[in-house]
Amino acid sequence: MRVRLGAGGTVDDVRALKTWLEREEPLAELLSEKKLTIEAQTSTDGTRGRLGPDLELVLRVLGDVVTIAALTEYTARAVKTWTNNRRRLQGGDPQPQIRPLDTDGE
Template sequence: MAGRSIRVRLDGSASSKDLGALKAWLERERPLEELVRDGRLRIVEQPRSDGPPGHMGVGMEILLILIGAGADAVSKELVEQTRRAVKAWLENRRRVESGDPPEPHVDPVRRDEG
């Protein structure tokens, strides 16, 4: 598939509820929501690609997949927008949930990764 991808992982105390809540947050976050609506971005949950046997924590990750000819041009900006959105979600989670928050990781996916 043409395009660039960004991987979002939650470690530490993350639960599957956290992952679902973060995905829903990203889908509503501007300008990500606009890209999804225009068919230029897909946001999906998938099994973690680094999940060795016995891995602790959530076994899923969120993948943001840019689609189309302009994907390379906007991917750096999209990484920063995604990081800001994840930070905002984490701040919101701290206000409404008790306990230790998960540790988020937002990284571009190299072309040779899946």
């Protein structure tokens, strides 16, 4: 699962969202059981003309512990809550996008 913030997102937003996801149940449970990883990485197909680093979060399931549909639901719910909270506190909209990884994990 890939989570990318749009042009309104910053490096600090990516870090904050990663921390949020790591604390969100049931993602936190999967992380503590070493059945999920969440990594920030540089995007390989970033937005053209965007200034600064183009970072995204990649969530990888380790084993057959959760379906992609369930991970998508957990992630979408957590990202929506984080986005609403950020908008309320800071204004703006980082326009998050959630999509599955390619079959090769990229």
